[in-house]
Amino acid sequence: MNPLDELNLAAQLAQAGYAFTTLDGFKGGMSRDDSAELKRTWHDLPLDPYLADGGRYRARRHASLTQQGQHLTLVPYRPHWQPTSYNAMHGGMLRAFSEIEHGVLLHRAFRALTTALGLVFNAASGQSAETKWFIEAHQFRIDPSHGVGKPTPEGAHRDGVDYVALLLLDRVGIEGGVTTILTPDKTLLATHCLMPNELMLLDDVRVIHETTVIKATAALSYRDSLVLTYRRAGFMDPV
16 A cells, blocks of 8 residues: 555545555554554443344444544533434434543544544545534444454445544454445445554545454454544434
């Protein structure tokens, strides 16, 4: 993978609807050392109690923030909600996940990365530097040690936002986990198996995505990611 800097990342995202880079290529304020420091908190994620298939392969935490220019603000905890039109499997319900630890949310590198991505999305969409983004952050661990793990149990989907950023923190003792990016009519655009410290950016209005199941190849097995979603029209809440 050829890493892209912020300007080239925004240009590719605007042109193709998706882009890939690495922490080394994206000077967004989070280094590999920062990533290694933060990823220790992924070892203490509670199980997702809302999986409709009854699985115990996903653990997660969640938080909400807003961004305007360089200013990032933590929002008091609110449940995660999506309509069934975007998530037929888990939509229509308020999912009150455990909140991401404040040590993560206030960490310099987390805040720098989140803010830098918002500025990339401003550039990709031609928005003002003072555009207000409503951001949801998700820490995910997929653990296939008791069978398969499903990074996207809902299948190919949109998240219902403007942009999605996924940072792959780690993958240990697994195979699989290949991400496919498609147009809404299912025309294939790209496939890529994200590796640690790689970033994937998606224009969620223009593309859909899914990731294949992972299987364990060792006693210790997991896939850790940070997902950040950015929406201009406010947080998604029940009508």
